[in-house]
Amino acid sequence: MPRKPVHITAKIAVRTPCGEQGCWSVIRELRRFDRPLLVSRVQAHPTTVADYLRRLTLAGYVTRSDNAVYELVNDQPDAPRLRRDGTPAAEPGIGQEQMWRSMKMLGEFSPRELAAAASTDAARVTPTTAASYVKHLWRAGYLLCVAEARFGVGKAGAQARYRLKPSMNTGPLAPQVQRTDWVWDPNTRKALAPETRDQGGLHAEQ
DNA sequence: ATACAAGAGACCGCCGAGCA
């Protein structure tokens, strides 16, 4: 089965243990377990569970004894994201998380200022990436455009400036832009369409 | 310099084959 959109998997994750996060939650609950027990507790395909278990073993999060009993030895709240060879996978959306935090710290910002504020040694955020993220959040009604971009033939332009609407500061988790241009807010567990921007309170905020 | 669209790369969940 193909991967499900984030707004689907996120809804599933709160109801039923499935996928890596669900698997990890059950592992943390059991601490010591064998594979059939884990498979029976996790509502995911057995090979998916086995595959994740193998990666956790390779990465050293769990150990496996001779009698096929696994034990959690490296606990952490969130499910480790691991490649097939057990090496850590890059956190998807870490740039967006950093931009979301930076928006709240900066107050008012241009995409370039946001990129500079959100960039770290661990994850670099380019101005174009920041502009793309800002555009989607603006369309979804998260941001207020406080100064439009200025253009001129042969002149350097000035970037538009934005501000996060206080009513849209929904929580610590960064809204995720989906391929369909919808924005999924993991804080409110709602998906906002680009079209909802005008209905979303642009006028109400002013 | 900016905005937009399209594409690349990484990832996930699952299947199926092969091996012990």
Next chain:
DNA sequence: TGCTCGGCGGTCTCTTGTAT
């Protein structure tokens, strides 16, 4: 029966290319 590995197809994040 249990485990590992390679591959498939869709999703997602971010970058690149192009027009203005």
